[in-house]
Amino acid sequence: MKNQEIANIFYQIAIYLEMDNISFKPQAYEKAAFALESLSEDVKDIFQREAEEGLKKIPGVGENIAKKIIEYLKTGKIKEYEKYYHKMPVNIGELIQVEGIGPKMIKALYKNLKITNLEDLEKAAQQGKLRKLPNFGEKTEKNILESIAFLKRSRGRFLLSEALFLAEDIILQLKKIKEIDKISVAGSLRRMKETIGDIDLLATIKNGAKEDAKKVMDVFVNLDGIIKVWDYGLTKSSVRFDKKIDADLRVVDDDEFGSALQYFTGSKDHNIKTRKLAMEKNLKLNEYGVFKGKKLTAGKTEEEVYQAIGLPYMEPELREDRGEIEAALEEKLPKIIGYDEIKGDLHCHSDWDGGENSIEEMAKAAQLLGYEYLGISDHTKFLRIENGLDEKQLLEQHKAIEKLNSRIQHTGYRIQILHGCEANILNDGSLDIDDKVLAQLDYVIAGIHSSMKMTREEMTQRMIKAMQNPYVKIISHPTGRLINRRDEYQLDIEKIIETARETSTALEINSFPSRLDLNDKNIRKAVEKGVKLVINTDAHHRDHLQFMRFGIAQARRGWATKNDIINAWPIDKLLKFFHKI
DNA sequence: GCCGTTTTCGGCCCGACTGTTTTCAGTCG
Numbered sequence: 001m002k003n004q005e006i007a008n009i010f011y012q013i014a015i016y017l018e019m020d021n022i023s024f025k026p027q028a029y030e031k032a033a034f035a036l037e038s039l040s041e042d043v044k045d046i047f048q049r050e051a052e053e054g055l056k057k058i059p060g061v062g063e064n065i066a067k068k069i070i071e072y073l074k075t076g077k078i079k080e081y082e083k084y085y086h087k088m089p090v091n092i093g094e095l096i097q098v099e100g101i102g103p104k105m106i107k108a109l110y111k112n113l114k115i116t117n118l119e120d121l122e123k124a125a126q127q128g129k130l131r132k133l134p135n136f137g138e139k140t141e142k143n144i145l146e147s148i149a150f151l152k153r154s155r156g157r158f159l160l161s162e163a164l165f166l167a168e169d170i171i172l173q174l175k176k177i178k179e180i181d182k183i184s185v186a187g188s189l190r191r192m193k194e195t196i197g198d199i200d201l202l203a204t205i206k207n208g209a210k211e212d213a214k215k216v217m218d219v220f221v222n223l224d225g226i227i228k229v230w231d232y233g234l235t236k237s238s239v240r241f242d243k244k245i246d247a248d249l250r251v252v253d254d255d256e257f258g259s260a261l262q263y264f265t266g267s268k269d270h271n272i273k274t275r276k277l278a279m280e281k282n283l284k285l286n287e288y289g290v291f292k293g294k295k296l297t298a299g300k301t302e303e304e305v306y307q308a309i310g311l312p313y314m315e316p317e318l319r320e321d322r323g324e325i326e327a328a329l330e331e332k333l334p335k336i337i338g339y340d341e342i343k344g345d346l347h348c349h350s351d352w353d354g355g356e357n358s359i360e361e362m363a364k365a366a367q368l369l370g371y372e373y374l375g376i377s378d379h380t381k382f383l384r385i386e387n388g389l390d391e392k393q394l395l396e397q398h399k400a401i402e403k404l405n406s407r408i409q410h411t412g413y414r415i416q417i418l419h420g421c422e423a424n425i426l427n428d429g430s431l432d433i434d435d436k437v438l439a440q441l442d443y444v445i446a447g448i449h450s451s452m453k454m455t456r457e458e459m460t461q462r463m464i465k466a467m468q469n470p471y472v473k474i475i476s477h478p479t480g481r482l483i484n485r486r487d488e489y490q491l492d493i494e495k496i497i498e499t500a501r502e503t504s505t506a507l508e509i510n511s512f513p514s515r516l517d518l519n520d521k522n523i524r525k526a527v528e529k530g531v532k533l534v535i536n537t538d539a540h541h542r543d544h545l546q547f548m549r550f551g552i553a554q555a556r557r558g559w560a561t562k563n564d565i566i567n568a569w570p571i572d573k574l575l576k577f578f579h580k581i
Numbered sequence: 582g583c584c585g586t587t588t589t590c591g592g593c594c595c596g597a598c599t600g601t602t603t604t605c606a607g608t609c610g
Contacts, residue, residue, distance in 0.1 A: 024593060028582040062583050100599085102608050135606055139599085384595040385610060449610060450597065 001042045001169070006072050007033040009081050010065070012092045016084040018103035031060035035356065036069075038541040044073055059356055091117040099147040099486060100140065108133055122148050154484040157195035158245055160550055161513035164189060166245060167199045170223060174249075177219055179205055179212035182257055186264035190316045192553035194483060194516045199247035200264055204254045210234055213251045220249045256288045258301035263287035269321035277325065278309045285309060317556035322524070336556045339549055341568045346375035346420065347445055347476060347508065347536030348545070352397055353378035354387040356541040359417065360404060365542035367415040373571050376401065377420040377445045382432035391437040394421055398440060416571060418442040422476055427451050429465025431472070438471040443578040445508070447476035448489065456490035463496055467505045473578050474534055475500070477510040477517040485514065497526050504577070506532040506566050509558075511551025512544070523558025532577070534566050 010033035014026040035058050036043065046054040047070060055066040068078050088110055094117050095106050109115040112133055113124050121144065124130055130141040167185050174180055180203055184190070187200035205212045213234045220237050221229045230238040230246070238248045252260040263271060263286065278285035283292055289299030290308040298308035306313050311328050315336060318324040327333045348362055349355035357365070359376055366374035378397070379388040389397065401419045408415065422445045423431040423438070431438070431446055438444050446466045454462065466472055478496060479488035500507050507526055510517045515538070518526065526533055535551040537544050555565060562568045566577055 025582055027594070031583080060583070064582060100608065104607055135601060137601060140601080143600090379610095382596090383610065452609095453598090 001044075002073065003036045003039050003043050006043065006069055006078075007036040008093065009072070009078050010036070010068075013078075013081050013084065015092050015096060015103045015106070016081075016088070019088075019107040028060065029065070032058070032065045035060045035541075038356065038543050040543045040546075043069055047073055089116060094118045095121060097151055097485065098144060099150075100143050101147075105136075108135070118148060118151070150487065151484070154195070157197060157484065158243070159483060159513050160189070160192060160194055160196055160516070160553070161547070162243065163196035163199055163245060164192075164550075166241060166243075167201065167247070170199070170201065170220075170247060173223055174201075174203065174216065174219060177216055179207075179209075179215055181206045181254065184261055186261055187266060190265045191267065191319055192317050192550075192557060194519060194554065199245060201247065201249045202257070202261055202264055203249060203251050204257050205251055208253060216251060217249070252287075254300065255296070256299045258303070258305050259285070259289045259299040260287045262302050262305050265316050265319060267320050270319040270325070273321055273325045274306075274309060274311070277311070281309060283309060315556060317553060318559070320557070334559050334561050337552060337560055337562050337565055337568055339552050340370075341562050342371070342535060342548055342552065342565070343570065344371045344373035344375065344418075344567050344574075345537050345539065345545055345548060346418070346443070346474065346534055346567050347377050347422065347510070348374060348539045349378050349422075350376050352376075352387070352393070353389060355539075359401060360408075362539070362542050362545075363404070363408065363415050363417050364413070365545055367413050369545060369548075371415060373416045373418055373574070375418040375420045375443065377422045379449075380421050380423045380431075380433050382424040382426065383449055388424070388432075389421065391434050394433065394437055395440065420445055420474075422447055423472075424449050425462060425466040427454075427462065429462040431466065431469060435469070435471060438469075441471070442575070443473040444469075444471045445474040445476045446472045448480060452480055452489050454490065456492060459489050460492040460495050463491070464499045467496075467499050467503045472503075472505060474506045474508055474536075476508045476536070476538070477512075477515050478507050479517050479519075479522065481517055481519075482514050483516060488517075493522055493525070497522075497529050497531050500526070500531045501529055504532070506534040506577075509533055509535045509551045509555050510538050511535060511547040511549075511554075512538045513547060513550055516550060516554050518554070518558075520554050520557035523555055523560055527558055527560050527564050532566050533560060533564055536567070 010029045014029035017026045052066050052070060055061055055069055068080065072078050090106060090110050092106060095101055113129060115121050115124055125141050125145045130136045130144065131138050167189055171183055174183055183201065183203040186202050189196050189199055217232060217234065217237045221232050221239055225241045226239045227242050228240040236248065236250050238246065240246050275285050278290060283290050289296045290305055298304040303313045314324060314328065324333060345366060350359045350362055351357060363374050379386040381388040381390040398419050401417050405417050419441050420443045421441060423433045425446050425448045426432055467475060479491060481488040507518055509523060523533065535548065535555055537547045539545050566574055
């Protein structure tokens with residue numbers, strides 16, 4: 001799929017344009033890039049089917065950008081970009097990741113110090129060269145070094161979504177081979193960890209024949225997007241994809257698929273415990289099976305492997321040695337929420353606040369996902385750039401949603417649209433929308449979108465005050481972290497959880513791939529305190545509704561059950577929760 | 582460069598915050 005590659009080039013063109021103070025064009029390129037990466041269909045397919053006209057239907061794509069997409073599809077290059085890159089050969093993708101660095105700084109760094117990548121930048125900062133540049137100073141230099149250190153800590157880890165989308169694509173390709181019998185992801189990806197080091201895949205061959213394994217491996221090492229083959233063998237091959245994600249494929253015997261899957265899924269600590277448990281029963285557990293002496297007693301499925309050592313089957317998300325084995329032995333393992341148990345998404349943006357789709361389009365997409373309800377929660381007025389709604393617009397939107405609800409029911413759609421908003425928590429903990437208006441909505445989400453560098457005490461008080469507002473039912477992305485990019489706010493999460501319990505406020509598990517906030521550990525803390533949670537996507541496009549599974553995965557990793565998640569509840573129970581003032 | 586219930590040109594892109602400065606440049610959401 002070329003969408004992301006083209007989007008990345010457009011993002012870079014936007015930055016080059018911004019360096020030259022060109023107005024409006026950068027936003028146009030950014031908008032097109034955003035639309036491209038949100039697209040679920042391959043632009044190549046759209047172009048083949050509907051030519052340039054089809055491309056121009058993508059929001060933000062007009063005549064010029066459509067031509068550039070076509071140019072890339074045909075030649076693998078975009079001349080406009082090549083021209084800029086020739087003039088300033090800088091690794092923009094790398095430098096822009098540094099918090100506090102934007103187009104103007106990249107330009108100044110290149111012009112004055114010939115800095116082209118992260119390594120150059122770090123060296124120059126360490127040598128105190130940055131502070132001498134105009135508009136730079138000691139503090140900027142220090143911030144840049146801190147930000148680079150943060151990036152380095154997270155280097156080599158990929159977002160769960162990136163790894164999963166690639167893995168699913170690989171599996172789709174491999175499943176076309178008729179000799180393949182079973183295939184599954186393993187490793188941290190199967191455990192749905194928030195970041196992934198590499199992709200592990202496990203497969204079996206129908207008749208176990210060596211020449212068939214070779215066929216499979218041949219397809220694997222020649223997949224689209226591979227830039228390096230590390231290993232090529234009949235039982236294991238290893239490759240690197242263009243985003244520098246590595247993937248391993250192992251072929252195992254059908255009899256050992258379960259034990260191999262269990263072994264390669266990990267986690268390592270979980271496996272150490274399961275092996276100990278096996279030893280206590282005079283058994284031996286390894287990747288080839290469960291053995292009594294030399295006799296194989298289990299191995300074909302994970303279920304029989306766990307059963308053989310006296311455990312129930314464990315969902316991969318639980319296998320972190322965080323007490324799951326002990327809980328299982330005491331039959332106290334919770335029934336964690338299923339991927340199909342969410343009944344609605346309560347944090348979605350519409351085109352009222354600059355999102356891509358109308359409320360109706362969002363509702364129809366939600367209906368297709370089988371949801372009972374969809375909550376529209378646009379930004380409010382403090383966020384001017386996001387077209388935040390003011391009191392008057394919120395009331396207008398309320399009427400529009402009432403109308404749409406009654407119209408939709410006559411057209412065979414069963415989905416019910418709820419009206420909320422994502423109000424801004426201002427520095428003093430008050431909200432940017434009048435309580436009288438908030439009172440008229442079905443629910444209110446409150447979130448922090450500004451002044452993220454307060455002290456721990458100030459930030460905690462700020463959020464506590466917002467939760468004490470009787471209309472606030474949900475706190476969005478409670479810790480504010482962006483994976484691999486920005487740390488959490490300074491925040492006393494225990495106090496926040498405590499206040500959430502006292503005020504019956506639900507804490508969000510934001511499913512947006514770069515957020516996953518709350519994270520699994522904080523989810524577990526909240527669940528233990530009996531605090532209610534809500535899994536939302538923060539969709540700004542109808543395709544983003546699909547991100548739900550990433551949030552569900554984190555909820556599962558945090559041992560949350562259906563009862564803990566308010567949007568796994570039927571609508572009557574949900575509305576009762578919202579109206580509990 | 583895109584877009585159109587202001588429709589083929591003229592809008593679009595604001596305000597807080599930080600760090601640099603002494604009136605402002607750049608980043609972020």
